[in-house]
Amino acid sequence: MRVFLYLLVAALVIAQFFRPTRNLGVIRSDTHISTVYPVPSQVETILEKACYDCHSNNTRYPWYARVQPLGWWLAHHVDEGKEELNFSEFTNLTPEMRAHKLAELIEQVERGEMPLRSYTRIHRNANLTQAEKETLINWARPGAAK
Helix, strand or coil: CHHHHHHHHHHHHHHCCCCCCCCECCCCCCCCHHHCCCCCHHHHHHHHHHCHHHHCCECCCCHHHHCCCHHHHHHHHHHHHHHHCCHHHHHHCCHHHHHHHHHHHHHHHHHCCCCCHHHHCCCHHHCCCHHHHHHHHHHHHHHHHC
16 A cells, blocks of 8 residues: 555656646737627626636636646646637637537526536636626627627
């Protein structure tokens, strides 16, 4: 049992030297959603607090992201989020796909599926009020209808 614990500790120490690449790019670029859909400041505030960490090219990392294997898990989570919807790369999508992504955004916000509970448990400020949900949905509706 003692040997197993020593091996486990050694593996955890060694893992600290293998860190994932961080998502630290530019949120607003030439391909940002705001280049095709106006993003009012109220909506931008909602996106910043509840969406951009997983759905843009720039993530604000908590301190524990430097501890492996949590850092790997977070990197995987961010990669999955960006694969589903990346506000920083939005104009790279076809107009049909943009409309589809905004329709999905509406559906997931209405159902309470976004932001994820695993995210809002740690980032309490990312919990959306009903008014914020309505603001976000009303903003996305015209784009989803195209």
